[in-house]
Every structure is written in C-alpha cells, then in structure tokens.
Amino acid sequence: MQAKNKWGWGPLSPNGTILAATTPSAVSSLTTAIDTATGGVTVAWGAPSDLGGGAVASYLVVLKGGGGAWATEATCDGSNSGIVTARTCVIPMANLAASPHSLSFDTLVEVMVSAQNILGTGPNTTATSATARIRQVPAQLAAPTEGAGTSDSQVQVDWIAATAAGLETGNSAILSYQLYWDNGNSALTTFVLLEDALATTKTIVGVTEGSEYRFKVRAVNIYGAGADSAVVTIRASDVPSPMAAVVTTRSGLNLTAAWTEPANNGAPVTAYQVQVWSPKDAAYQEDTVECDGALNATMGANKLCSFAFLYLKSTYLYNTGDLVRFRAKAENADGGANTQLPTLLELLS
Amino acid sequence: MTAFWTSPFNLTQGTITSAIVYAHNERGWSTASAANTAGAPVEVVPHLMAAPTRGAATSATAIQTDWIASVSPATGGSPVLGYAVYTDDALGIWRLVATDVATTTYIMTGNVTAGAYYQF
Numbered sequence: 001m002q003a004k005n006k007w008g009w010g011p012l013s014p015n016g017t018i019l020a021a022t023t024p025s026a027v028s029s030l031t032t033a034i035d036t037a038t039g040g041v042t043v044a045w046g047a048p049s050d051l052g053g054g055a056v057a058s059y060l061v062v063l064k065g066g067g068g069a070w071a072t073e074a075t076c077d078g079s080n081s082g083i084v085t086a087r088t089c090v091i092p093m094a095n096l097a098a099s100p101h102s103l104s105f106d107t108l109v110e111v112m113v114s115a116q117n118i119l120g121t122g123p124n125t126t127a128t129s130a131t132a133r134i135r136q137v138p139a140q141l142a143a144p145t146e147g148a149g150t151s152d153s154q155v156q157v158d159w160i161a162a163t164a165a166g167l168e169t170g171n172s173a174i175l176s177y178q179l180y181w182d183n184g185n186s187a188l189t190t191f192v193l194l195e196d197a198l199a200t201t202k203t204i205v206g207v208t209e210g211s212e213y214r215f216k217v218r219a220v221n222i223y224g225a226g227a228d229s230a231v232v233t234i235r236a237s238d239v240p241s242p243m244a245a246v247v248t249t250r251s252g253l254n255l256t257a258a259w260t261e262p263a264n265n266g267a268p269v270t271a272y273q274v275q276v277w278s279p280k281d282a283a284y285q286e287d288t289v290e291c292d293g294a295l296n297a298t299m300g301a302n303k304l305c306s307f308a309f310l311y312l313k314s315t316y317l318y319n320t321g322d323l324v325r326f327r328a329k330a331e332n333a334d335g336g337a338n339t340q341l342p343t344l345l346e347l348l349s
Numbered sequence: 350m351t352a353f354w355t356s357p358f359n360l361t362q363g364t365i366t367s368a369i370v371y372a373h374n375e376r377g378w379s380t381a382s383a384a385n386t387a388g389a390p391v392e393v394v395p396h397l398m399a400a401p402t403r404g405a406a407t408s409a410t411a412i413q414t415d416w417i418a419s420v421s422p423a424t425g426g427s428p429v430l431g432y433a434v435y436t437d438d439a440l441g442i443w444r445l446v447a448t449d450v451a452t453t454t455y456i457m458t459g460n461v462t463a464g465a466y467y468q469f
Contacts, residue, residue: 053409
C-alpha cells in the first residue's frame with residue numbers, strides 16, 4: 001500500500017494480512033424434540049450452507065428462559081468438539097426447569113443456534129417448528145381406595161390411573177405406580193415400597209384379620225415419581241358371616257326373637273336388622289318399633305326382641321294360625337347386605 | 350522541489366525556503382538583501398501508510414482491503430492523487446493489483462481461494 005502526490009509515490013506500508021473468509025451463514029434445520037431414551041430435549045441442527053471460507057470452530061447454542069433472557073446451557077456447549085461434529089445435544093429436562101432457564105411446565109423450548117468460525121459468529125437460527133415443550137413428573141394421585149376384593153384374609157387396594165394429558169401425567173407416559181404401605185405397623189412413619197408396576201390394583205394376601213393397613217401411591221414417569229397421595233387406611237375385614245337362625249319362642253301372648261352374633265370377620269358388628277314378613281305388604285319389613293337392632297338400643301344390645309301377638313295382627317295383618325316369619329342380618333363397616341338369615345317360621349296362637 | 354530534500358539543503362517538509370540576493374555591477378557586489386520570511390514551504394512525497402485492513406465485504410470469494418486516507422501532514426504537504434494496492438495472492442509473490450485508486454477501499458474478486466491468507 002502506498003500513496004502518491006505530485007512529488008511521487010510514498011513508501012510501501014507494512015503488510016496487512018486478510019483471510020479470504022467471512023462468518024458462516026445460518027445453520028439449517030434446527031429442531032427440538034423429546035429424547036425417548038432420557039426424556040431430555042434433543043436439539044439438532046444442520047451445518048451452515050456457507051461455511052464462509054473457514055471451518056466451523058464452534059456453535060453458539062442459547063435457550064430462551066422463563067424470564068425472556070437467552071442463556072447458554074452447559075449440557076449443550078457448542079464449543080465441545082463432539083457437539084461441533086454431531087451438531088446435536090440432549091439437554092436434561094431438569095436442567096431446563098432449573099435456573100437460569102427456569103422454564104415452567106408445558107413451556108415451549110425455544111433455542112437459537114449460530115455457527116462460529118475464526119472470523120466470528122454467523123446469524124442466529126431459531127427453532128420455530130417441531131419444538132419440544134417442558135414435561136415433568138406426574139401430579140399427586142388421589143388417595144387409593146379399598147377394593148371390592150378386600151376380606152378378612154386379604155386387602156385389595158385400588159387407585160385411579162393418571163391418563164390425562166397435562167399436569168396429571170406431566171405430559172409423559174406413566175411407567176409405573178409405586179404403592180407404599182406400613183405393613184400393618186401403625187407406628188411406622190416411613191412407608192415401605194410394596195409394589196412398583198403399571199397396575200391400578202394390588203391384592204395383599206395373608207393379612208391379619210381385623211388389622212388396619214395404611215397405603216399411599218404415586219405415579220412414575222420418565223422424569224421421576226410424583227408426590228405421594230394422601231394415606232388411606234384399610235381394615236382386613238369383611239361383612240359379618242351369615243347369622244344363625246333367629247330363635248323364636250312363645251311367652252304367653254308374646255313372641256320373642258333372639259339371635260346370636262355371627263363372626264364379625266374383622267370389623268365389629270355395628271347393627272342388626274330384624275325383618276318381619278308382612279302379609280299385608282307381601283314383603284319383609286324392618287320393624288324398628290318392637291325390634292330396633294341398633295346396638296345403642298336395648299333390643300339390639302341384648303339381641304332379643306318381643307312381639308305381642310296383637311301387635312303382629314294389627315300391624316302386619318297376621319291371622320290366628322298363620323306362620324310368622326323372621327329374618328335378620330348383622331352389619332359392620334363393610335356392610336351386611338349379603339348376610340341374610342334363612343326364614344324362620346313360628347306358629348302364631 | 351526535490352533539490353531541497355537532499356544535500357546541501359536537506360530541508361524537511363514544511364520548511365520555508367529562505368533566500369538572500371546580491372546585485373552585481375562593474376563596481377562589484379552589493380550587500381545582501383534581507384532574507385524572505387514567507388514563501389512556499391517544502392513539500393515531500395506522502396508518508397508511510399499504516400498497514401491495510403480487512404474490509405467488511407471480505408468473503409470466501411472476494412477480499413476487501415481498506416486503508417486510512419492520508420491526511421496532513423502525512424500527505425507530504427501536497428494533496429494525495431491516488432493509492433497503489435499490492436497483493437501477494439497468498440503465494441508470497443507480490444504484484445500490483447490497482448494503482449491511482451482514488452478511494453480508500455479496494456475489492457479483489459477472482460482467483461480468491463477460500464480460507465487462504467492474503468497479504469496486502
């Protein structure tokens with residue numbers, strides 16, 4: 001380089017060295033997707049269509065955070081030679097939810113990538129389609145419930161599957177449900193894992209009749225386990241056993257009905273129900289006037305009722321010589337509808 | 350002008366050329382006149398320029414080289430009429446690629462090898 005005026009050319013300048021290159025063009029085909037193996041977000045892109053004359057030395061990968069600021073991510077460091085070669089990386093979902101990104105559930109993962117060479121950084125490319133959203137662990141399940149298969153010898157626990165898209169599943173398939181219990185130890189504060197399976201019911205056999213068992217359940221997806229459900233307590237019990245036939249006797253102008261407590265099958269009997277066949281109605285009627293089976297009533301507590309013949313005639317339209325029929329059942333916390341006493345007959349005077 | 354740059358005058362750029370005059374007749378030389386205090390300053394060729402730099406239009410197929418225009422006193426006291434640009438074509442062999450360039454930038458296209466270092 002030299003300048004000239006009317007007196008001639010000046011001296012030659014020192015050399016300046018210029019690389020025949022420019023910054024790379026934008027990267028192509030930038031996408032994000034959920035990595036099925038890890039649940040992380042896969043970021044992938046193509047090489048710039050124009051390297052600018054210099055090899056790509058690194059890529060600048062930045063993510064848009066929840067506050068709107070863009071930041072780099074250590075697990076997708078575009079200066080890493082492996083990432084430069086593969087042009088892809090997988091960012092753990094937990095990293096995206098943590099600072100500095102702080103992305104909340106279902107937020108679109110926005111990524112910008114630019115190529116860099118010795119001359120600088122090319123233009124940004126932003127992923128605008130086929131983009132991943134933030135996923136997370138499942139939501140807390142409802143407390144499990146006692147299953148119909150519960151008896152005095154086994155406990156069945158049921159729970160409702162998490163299936164809905166969104167918070168319920170964390171937008172990721174449920175992999176299993178973890179059922180915890182106290183194994184019948186009411187003093188136990190840390191429950192132990194009983195079952196880890198993709199099921200919504202569990203039957204535990206060999207339990208102790210009348211014992212109470214506490215359970216809680218949580219759903220698991222690829223991101224981990226959701227919060228524990230509330231605790232449910234299930235007693236190893238069943239409806240009372242069928243009662244023995246009511247014993248009826250005549251006492252003067254009265255008829256007495258007596259019964260005995262059946263096996264309660266793990267849950268105390270809470271009430272008896274004594275029914276009288278009513279010719280008037282052609283059906284059995286519970287008679288709480290003369291035979292209240294509630295345990296807080298004298299009759300129920302004593303398991304003994306007395307009916308005057310005149311009462312039976314006036315109330316149920318029995319006639320002299322008719323057969324009076326009774327039946328009864330015992331109830332506990334598990335019910336009692338299935339325990340019916342065979343009809344008993346008594347000749348009415 | 351060039352006579353003032355060398356011996357015995359060795360005048361530098363901007364120096365006023367000062368002279369005294371004697372008259373001569375058949376009686377001999379007069380006394381010297383007073384020396385002039387104003388007049389034309391000495392001018393020289395343009396000064397050494399700074400190394401040229403990379404221009405923004407440089408790419409894999411073209412090279413833009415920029416330089417800083419010579420301004421007084423680097424002009425040598427006389428307006429710059431043009432610049433000459435040389436390159437080694439990334440081969441170490443220098444050649445003149447442009448002369449009497451009136452601007453302060455030059456774009457070389459053709460025969461540019463991507464990723465090669467060119468000297469200007």
